[in-house]
Amino acid sequence: MTQRTVYVNGDYVAEQDAKVSVFDRGFLFADGVYEVCSVLEGKLIDFPGHMRRLKRSAGELEMGLPWDDDALLTIHRELTRRNALEEGMVYLQLTRGSAGDRDFHYPGADTPPTLVLFTQAKSLVDSRSGREGIRVATQPDWRWARRDIKTVQLLYPAMAKMAATAAGADDAWMVEDGLVTEGASNNAWMLTHDGTLVTRELSHAILPGITRTVVLELAQALSLRVEERPFSVEEAQGARECFVTSASSFVTPVIAIDDVPVAGGRPGEVARKLREAYIEESRRRAV
Template sequence: MSDIVYLDSHFVPKEQAKISVFDRGFLFADAVYEVTAVIDGQLIDFNGHFQRLQRSCKELGLSLPITKELLVDVHHELIEKNNLHEGLIYLQITRGADSSRFFDFPSSSVPSTIVAFVQHSTVVNHPNAKKGISVISVEDIRWQRCDIKTVALLAACLAKHHAHQQGADDAILIKDGYITEGSSSNFFIVNRDNEIITRPLSQDILPGITRQAIIQLAQEEGLKITERRFTLDEAKKAKEAFISSATTLIWPVISIDNEDINQGAVGHLSQRLRDIYLDKALKK
């Protein structure tokens, strides 16, 4: 059976999900998106994702054309119609389709385009969560509003593609000598004093929903966590490193630029945080 896609108030087979060539998401990347994990048929951290969606729309002056309650219903119906036990739901909202390609925003009468679809994938028992991943460092060439979750992801695609060409699993981004985040994730290190360190929120990084959950969990567990900038050299000398996102939850990083972290072994603290996160997420 074909997957079912939500498109502008209708549920249709994915082959029938079509948008206009004049849609501003297609022409200008004038769109925002969210990705929510699904485990055991449950939405994970949906409230946080919706709040960030509201913020992204506000920052772009983009009307949010759907209520939280209706969006929850859409997600649940996608889970049911696609028999999604574990995976992801991708949501995208664009400024809609005008009949031309003008840079100015269209009039308010132009309806937004809303698309949502499922991705069947392994979230809980993904092999990378157990074995860890290798990353390489690349220059952060993204635009200056990385705090808004837009679909302008070409720089991230280039970073990931370059990493894969070099035989690595992913890339971490460097700006002005400091690590900002992963190509599609937030980035953490653990120093020799077991202090968990991640970059503070600013326009340079995405306010990750999983990132915030990790910070809260660490505080609840009495672990020391600090938000500050850190260099690539400090990361390479760290006791542990890991990435976080809705897609990965927490994946340990065991190599940066072909230099082993923790002698190439998955660290205890990153694995502990992942276990705690999963335990609490599934009890909500």
């Protein structure tokens, strides 16, 4: 098996040789943020949007980011080249670094951050879930109150996904006060029977998805009515269609929620059209 090359603090190294301090705050406190850029045909998808969100996440945590977009693009491209990645993802993780010991207080501004990137090969366009849809199980949203920051503290989403798997589903939808916030690693959508596309408005309650932003643009191009508002589990179960969006799954139909079939238990036509449009637009915008 070919070993991947990963990027760690300025160096491209074999994955088995990659090292980060045991005192790194990402390890000790989940004091870090991350981004995921998809790759199609060796090119990066939605890169500018991901970098804007990275800067916002770092800024919200008062975390230094001493690389500009051009430098980060160069790293992404070089890592993609070295790993001969044609289709999949590039993960970037930025932490506050290590001051050499454990302390709840942020280290001094002169402490260099830790920057790690690695690739992951995955079939994105021709995926089973994209063709056949997924089943979701609802879970209480017990995450922290700043879900708009893309932090590395992903324990509860992992727990929710495992609970969904135990319930015979493919993924989880988070629910708070009877309303869907988002998926464990994606944004949630539904299509009402009058043809209105609904997804939750941006706030501290959800992550501002980059794929979500593009899909909103595509929906307008397809002359779909859009409402940004919360919706209940029951409303979604009775919807004409449901789907999720994310960088690693594009637009993926939801065919059941808590074992209640949606759209007759089959992928919906609007989700299919949006998925095709997103893939076409992604290829056009790729860098």
